[in-house]
Amino acid sequence: MTPLLQVETIAKFYGSRIGCADVSFDLYPGEVMGIVGESGSGKSTLLNCLAGHLTPDRGAVRFDTRAQGLRDTITMSEPERRMLGRTDWAFVHQHARDGLRMNVSAGGNVGERLMAVNARHYGDIRNEAIDWLGRVEITEDRIDDRPTAFSGGMQQRLQIARNLVTGPRLVFMDEPTGGLDVSVQARLLDLLRGLVREMNLSAIIVTHDLAVVRLLADRLMVMKDGHVIETGLTDQVLDDPQHAYTQLLVSSVLQV
């Protein structure tokens, strides 16, 4: 089977400071990969390199495109990469305001990606927006409200709807539950798990919350100082960590 994403020895430096280095892995369709590690370990840097937001200094990121199979997204033209960014890829930011247009209604936010790929029937766009708002548990009567009138949890659910409306084949998420109250996190996590299963989503999720990966990720990568130090099936890594740092990470969570 062709991997959906093939990452080969990616490295990104900020001057002489290491962002991430020597990261390689394959992601297969329908798979959810979790990336964990302490603050500053390079999780966001890696994710942004994979999603085309940052240009890595070394390595290749090959995506199984619809038309031409595996293509290196780093060397492809910017228009092609941006096209992927609003069709086959989705990016869920930690802070909803980074991923939403705060001066546009909820319906407009969800509809934007549809209009970006030339949807030109208002009624259809609106119906699709209503459908997707429903799927993230936002009632239809909020469709014309701006995200500024929404709670943090609602904003995050709106961001997810806005991203998933075009049926992306790969979803990048950077701390999707970060910064939310614990009870709100649980509900969002539940919703995400439902969507991942229902849509058979392929995703890469960055988090430092092990509960998030336990629930969502099939596989896990543990990062430290820009490098991947352990990788494996989620349950295996969490229940029987091999690397001393992973053992520490797992145990410190258990103490919480």
Next chain:
Amino acid sequence: MSDYNFAYLDEQTKRMIRRAILKGLAIPGYQVPFASREMPMPYGWGTGGVQVSAAVLTPDDTFKVIDQGADDTTNAVSIRRFFQKTAGVAVTEATSEASVIQTRHRIPEQDLRADQILVYQVPIPEPLRFLEPSEVETRKMHALEEYGLMHVKLYEDISQHGDIATAYAYPVKVEGRYVMDPSPIPKFDNPKLEMAGIQLFGAGREQRIYAIPPYTQVVSLDFDDYPFQPTKADHACDLCGAEDSYLDELIVDDAGGRMFMCSDTDYCATRRKQGHVGAQGVPYKEDAA
């Protein structure tokens, strides 16, 4: 008069502006940056349009200025006087007699000919600005033809007002490529953007020039189920009876009496001279004009 170079700007500046104009004509709807000069008038008075007019005027030209369709507003009178003084060109209020027409907020009712140039004063040239404040990002959107955001604006219009409420500066796509702000003309004027004359747009503060060459395709953006409609008040002109012209509404007395009249004053006067009389009009007399 001898204190100024012809049309106020020095020859080098005019050449620089002409280059921007030619580039604009070569790439219809594309915003060409130019080094806007200080003009002896405030920005709100259309310094972008004034600089473009200065660059295209020749001593043989006949110049007309309209503001909201009228030749007699302070703004129109000042700009007309400015070029009378600095370029010594002939001026006119008659659309058919003008070779260069500078305008704010309207396109003349009368069809322009191939030997006429229409110069627009533009306050905000970037149609995507409303939703995307970053200049870097909007340039990229134009370069890559990523115009989905323009429809988000129309979507918001319909969701809030039940219809596309944008009545002025209604966005258009030029020759199937660049999305362009036609300046704050009423959308009633949008169909006239496909014309025989040359159209030049100048934004002074924002330092942009763009253009529509003659007979270029200009399509107003819309949705399949909410098609573009070039609406106007559902009346005839009360002075000249015209049913096809854009109308201004005027409150005429304390009792709420109102009156509709052509916003294009030359068009209205010409019709009245020809003997057309509207519902509240009186027959045209030379001294009453």
